[in-house]
Amino acid sequence: MELSELAFKRLDRNTNASDYIDWAVGLLYEGSDSQSVAMLASFDLEKEPDAEQVEYYFKLCVSDLGIKLPSQDEWYEALLEYTSDICKKMVSGSLDLKDGAYELLSIAEDNNDPYMLTIWIDLLRDLSEASHPLKVDNIFFNSSLNLNDYDACICLTAQQYISLSSISLPEKFPWVWMCSKCNYVTDLNTWTTSLTACCPNCTGVSTLKNMRYFEHRDHYLSNIQLKTPN
Structure with missing residues (x-):
């Protein structure tokens, strides 16, 4: 699990002990030599790790590694970082494009369709309705893309989303x-x-x-x- 996902889910109180442990195990595989990370990862050997102990060692990891976790006031920024990291996996090929797009759609639905994630709601709707171009009530926000090339549309949108997430945008973007x-x-x-x-x-x-x-x-x-x- 990536830190951005863990940090966002932590804000939503949607984490369990295994999420923290998986994150620490991932850091070890990446070469971390932090003792607190090793201690947290060691809970992977336990059938039912103690949640309070896992929380304790996670906080030690945060302190040792100098990590700044987002506050509730930074919920939207945490959401953008998390979803942008998903897009980076899609672009790099480590996550299937279609699977990533539907994961983003699921995140949107679970969080009352945040403004930026409208980009993915619009794209997937356009791709779905592209086979009915004669419907007079259709609005296609992505008609400049080749909607017959599913993967290309998703990849280009992911690249754009990454760039947009890295800059300061007007409130309610793209609903502006x-x-x-x-x-x-x-x-x-x-x-x-x-x-x-x-x-x-x-x-x-x-x-x-x-x-x-x-x-x-x-x-x-x-x-x-x-x-x-x-």
Whole structure:
């Protein structure tokens, strides 16, 4: 188990002793020489490890390794780190793309569909409905992707999600419209076939972009990279 997963589940009080032990065992395999990690991992030999003892040694590990665990106030940031790590596994090939996408969907459903995970809800809905392109009520937020290439769509979305999770984003992203000219942000309804609108702040024509659409998020990331000094 990765630390980001353990830290997030700990905030949700959704961990058990075996989660902490598996994490410590993983660190040993990676070459950790921490005595507290070794002690925590040793509980793997016990049939019914004592939960209080496991918690005690986990806290020792946190102290010894200088780990800063997220607080309840950092729940959303912890969620992004956890889900971004899942995406990294998908991109690297250590996690099957489809399995990873549905794991992210499950996390979204278990946590009342957090804003960023809408990206995965939208993608999987689009992929499912791509076989019915003539339905007039369909809204495809990922039509700029080849929806007939399931794996490519998931991989590209995972890469984008990793990049988005590493930067500061407007509240409610991607349920927002952002102006490419003046950076104005509004949370007007994004469930629409409209990709762009006129900006009420700078009056730019079609400069207000609906961030539910894959291509607009991609353009947003590209612009940030262009503005970032080498």
